[in-house]
Amino acid sequence: MSNPVYLALDLPQLDAAKALAEQVRAHIGGIKLGLEFFCAHGHHGVHEIAHLGLPIFLDLKLHDIPNTVAGAMQAIHVLEPAIVTVHASGGRAMMEDAKAAAANGTRVVAVTMLTSMDDRDLMQTGVAGKAHDQVLRLAELAQTAGLDGIVCSGHEVGSVHRQWKDGFFVVPGLRMGNNGTGDQKRVVTPRQARDDGASVLVVGRPISRADDPAAAARAIEATL
Numbered sequence: 001m002s003n004p005v006y007l008a009l010d011l012p013q014l015d016a017a018k019a020l021a022e023q024v025r026a027h028i029g030g031i032k033l034g035l036e037f038f039c040a041h042g043h044h045g046v047h048e049i050a051h052l053g054l055p056i057f058l059d060l061k062l063h064d065i066p067n068t069v070a071g072a073m074q075a076i077h078v079l080e081p082a083i084v085t086v087h088a089s090g091g092r093a094m095m096e097d098a099k100a101a102a103a104n105g106t107r108v109v110a111v112t113m114l115t116s117m118d119d120r121d122l123m124q125t126g127v128a129g130k131a132h133d134q135v136l137r138l139a140e141l142a143q144t145a146g147l148d149g150i151v152c153s154g155h156e157v158g159s160v161h162r163q164w165k166d167g168f169f170v171v172p173g174l175r176m177g178n179n180g181t182g183d184q185k186r187v188v189t190p191r192q193a194r195d196d197g198a199s200v201l202v203v204g205r206p207i208s209r210a211d212d213p214a215a216a217a218r219a220i221e222a223t224l
């Protein structure tokens with residue numbers, strides 16, 4: 001089975017990002033490039049990282065009217081990403097158009113509720129109820145819209161997996177026992193998330209901020 005760990009390359013310097021990816025590449029299955037990286041380095045940066053030969057997860061979290069999101073999807077065909085994110089709260093029509101505009105071979109997955117939020121944060125956005133229920137509701141919407149899967153925390157992935165058997169599930173907010181949680185609020189270990197049905201495990205700071213990133217990535221791989 002291939003390694004489900006995608007390294008979140010949330011670094012502002014392209015050279016440092018490339019060096020880190022090269023250092024840990026034997027212990028990861030792919031690389032996630034998010035907003036920080038893409039805003040700083042754009043298409044050029046993605047091409048530079050793609051040279052390493054690992055699948056690229058372009059985490060752009062698109063959230064706009066359907067026409068604009070579809071246009072953005074078309075503009076990234078050339079980058080051949082394995083996975084792209086949109087926000088489920090953009091609605092069904094937006095997700096349908098995003099999927100229709102994506103390149104063949106690109107999985108489109110919907111971010112449900114950020115792992116940095118808990119029930120209280122959710123309430124502040126005007127949604128009453130539990131994070132768990134909100135994730136399940138948005139997962140159902142994403143499935144109806146024809147997406148490939150969702151992004152959720154390890155707290156929900158087991159339930160989502162039971163209701164969407166062939167879905168593709170991306171789980172960030174992962175910490176080993178010895179890592180601080182930082183801004184993440186819904187956290188589990190990589191092993192727990194994998195056992196509960198995660199397809200991809202997104203890991204950033206536990207590797208990128210470790211004294212020895214290769215050793216940290218190897219240690220996570222060894223738990224799986």
Ligand SMILES: O=C(O)c1cc(=O)[nH]c(=O)n1[C@@H]1O[C@H](COP(=O)(O)O)[C@@H](O)[C@H]1O
Binds near residue numbers: 114152172174
């Ligand atoms: O879409 C994501 O990847 C994502 C969704 C989410 O709900 N929470 C979340 O942390 N992420 C991303 O996952 C990575 C987590 O980073 P660390 O907390 O450093 O492991 C970051 O790149 C986030 O942008």
